[in-house]
Amino acid sequence: xFEKILVANRGEIAVRIIxxxxxLNIRTVAIYSEADANSMHVQLADEAICIGTAPAGDxxxxxxxxxxxxxxxxxxxxxxxxxxxxxxxxxxxxxESCNIxxxxxxxRAMSALEDKAVSRALAKRADVPTPPGSDGVVxxxxxxxxxxxxxxxxxxxxAIAGGGGRGMRAAHNDISxxxxxxxxxxxxxxxxxxxxxxxxxxxxxxxxxxxxxxxDNRGHIIHLGERDxxxxxxxxxxxxxxxxxxxxxxxxxxxxxxxxxxAIKIAxxxxxxxxxxxxxxxxxxxxxxxxxVNKRIxxxxxxxxxxxxxxLVRYQIMLAMGEPLRHSQSDIQLKGHAIECRINAExxxxxxxxxxxxIEMYYQPGxxxxxxxxxxxxxxxxxSAYDSMIGKLITYGRDRREAMDKMNRALGEYMITGVKTxxxxxxxxxxxxxxxxxxxxxxxIEQLLGGARRELMEEKA
Amino acid sequence: MDLKDIKAIIDLMKKNxxxxxxxxxxxxxxxxxxxxxxxxxxxxxxxxxAVTAAQPPSAIPAAVAAPQAPVVPVSNELEIKSPMIGxxxxxxxxxxxxxxxxxxxxxxxxxVCIIEAMKVMxxxxxxxxGVITQIMVENAKPVEFGQxxxxxxxx
Numbered sequence: 001x002f003e004k005i006l007v008a009n010r011g012e013i014a015v016r017i018i019x020x021x022x023x024l025n026i027r028t029v030a031i032y033s034e035a036d037a038n039s040m041h042v043q044l045a046d047e048a049i050c051i052g053t054a055p056a057g058d059x060x061x062x063x064x065x066x067x068x069x070x071x072x073x074x075x076x077x078x079x080x081x082x083x084x085x086x087x088x089x090x091x092x093x094x095x096e097s098c099n100i101x102x103x104x105x106x107x108r109a110m111s112a113l114e115d116k117a118v119s120r121a122l123a124k125r126a127d128v129p130t131p132p133g134s135d136g137v138v139x140x141x142x143x144x145x146x147x148x149x150x151x152x153x154x155x156x157x158x159a160i161a162g163g164g165g166r167g168m169r170a171a172h173n174d175i176s177x178x179x180x181x182x183x184x185x186x187x188x189x190x191x192x193x194x195x196x197x198x199x200x201x202x203x204x205x206x207x208x209x210x211x212x213x214x215x216d217n218r219g220h221i222i223h224l225g226e227r228d229x230x231x232x233x234x235x236x237x238x239x240x241x242x243x244x245x246x247x248x249x250x251x252x253x254x255x256x257x258x259x260x261x262x263a264i265k266i267a268x269x270x271x272x273x274x275x276x277x278x279x280x281x282x283x284x285x286x287x288x289x290x291x292x293v294n295k296r297i298x299x300x301x302x303x304x305x306x307x308x309x310x311x312l313v314r315y316q317i318m319l320a321m322g323e324p325l326r327h328s329q330s331d332i333q334l335k336g337h338a339i340e341c342r343i344n345a346e347x348x349x350x351x352x353x354x355x356x357x358x359i360e361m362y363y364q365p366g367x368x369x370x371x372x373x374x375x376x377x378x379x380x381x382x383x384s385a386y387d388s389m390i391g392k393l394i395t396y397g398r399d400r401r402e403a404m405d406k407m408n409r410a411l412g413e414y415m416i417t418g419v420k421t422x423x424x425x426x427x428x429x430x431x432x433x434x435x436x437x438x439x440x441x442x443x444x445i446e447q448l449l450g451g452a453r454r455e456l457m458e459e460k461a
Numbered sequence: 462m463d464l465k466d467i468k469a470i471i472d473l474m475k476k477n478x479x480x481x482x483x484x485x486x487x488x489x490x491x492x493x494x495x496x497x498x499x500x501x502x503x504x505x506x507x508x509x510x511a512v513t514a515a516q517p518p519s520a521i522p523a524a525v526a527a528p529q530a531p532v533v534p535v536s537n538e539l540e541i542k543s544p545m546i547g548x549x550x551x552x553x554x555x556x557x558x559x560x561x562x563x564x565x566x567x568x569x570x571x572x573v574c575i576i577e578a579m580k581v582m583x584x585x586x587x588x589x590x591g592v593i594t595q596i597m598v599e600n601a602k603p604v605e606f607g608q609x610x611x612x613x614x615x616x
Contacts, residue, residue, distance in 0.1 A: 034606075034607060049546060049605045049606075050546075050605040050606045050607050050608070051546055051605070051606050052606045052607075053606075059606075064545075064578065064579065065545065065546050065606065067579055068545065068546035068547050068578040068579055069546045069605070071547075071578070071579060072546060072547060072548060072603035072604075073603070098579065
């Protein structure tokens, strides 16, 4: 049994992890940068260690400092959360060599899925469909052009070390391909320290459907159903729901089973352990393609928790302690419907410009079927050094209709003043007729914003 | 007499280092006392509403109120802060003498302590020129980033 865990993260996910630890009677250590001295996760933890100045590169990403903090507080394990060092194989190795358990996949799985190109190859070997594309990293613009010629435009140039929707460029012809190839490489080098890119067929207007998986150290792997994350703005997820309305379409009934099996096949091929997510895209004909595996707990994990009744972060801790899976695949039931709206400190009326600053008034919604995962509070100053997400609003209902009604109600109750938030933007999504029908793709937000822009222009005219 | 007048009297008292003031009139009486060192000649006033100028400070030795706050530390003292997370050691080894003590002069290159992190002993330099006035962490205690380790009076 772990006695003490260090949470190597910040914000809402650090609060989430601390809660799971407290419920298991495990003591917690928070790490924080100088900008996060008043953050909620620091206040909730049993101990807190300052590890540097505001920039993530001087604090949360400093492996030496994180591990030093773990050593002086004598923890048994580190939970990396998402982002930061969560999928950093070197960090996981350093933890293990310092006798600190890393709460995440083992190093074998990390290297089997070390980047997107390698994962693509693994999926192909496991007979799981992948979008047509290059066999691994594309080394030159000539090669990129050849691949594009073979698979046909439009294509996507993607960073192999990319994540969170970053490091991607679409190309519709040779000229934009060459331009995009070089830009993507430059961006990738700067953002991820790895300029490797690969080329994939761009499947237009797909649904983004991902499967939650859990694996123990005895080789048992189960999936906990899917999440539809198609509602994205510039490749950043905005709203997620479980189950996917697409897979509930009678035309695609068999897809859930087929994709679930494919997710498990990939996880098994990688000898995956702990929590992870297998991402797919599904086109309008119901053809699905493997994209990548996210080797961490994800932002949108709460909707799976609500629909399956299973605490995923707690499961991560138990699995890391060496416990076997307590559920077989047949034990997993998806009951009801859950929706999550990400609440960002951004101004939706000013191109989503980030809006850091002091929260003056804060009232979060409540009531039956409403869950808020956040680190925000009245008087909290949102630092400008990190991402703009300040919380997640999750609603759960008997069915999609009830989950949507609750979300409408809850968004209307949510009061945050002092900073701009995307609450009104989420309200617009919930009220959109196509969203309500469950008919949407990754092009949804662009279409919604396009319409809104037109309205704004007409108003101004 | 209203609040404005009382404020004016208090200001005058401060300005002239008067600690006690008492005024009694037909319908009211007021007594103002500044600080705890109240003893000594309080200026005495008659019924004249105008407040006469108080005696110069030198004539009322005990009445001058000494500053009440404890001695404020000299604000130009520097702090040597920890640049890393680890365990703080005052000496290179348990048997050796400490790198510095209070009163020792340091220059930027002087090693003042060791911070041990992940089994590596890191020598921490003063990066300041002056005299150590305080050692703020006990030997073998853990320190975090930015934690003050020593106080230095710059020379």
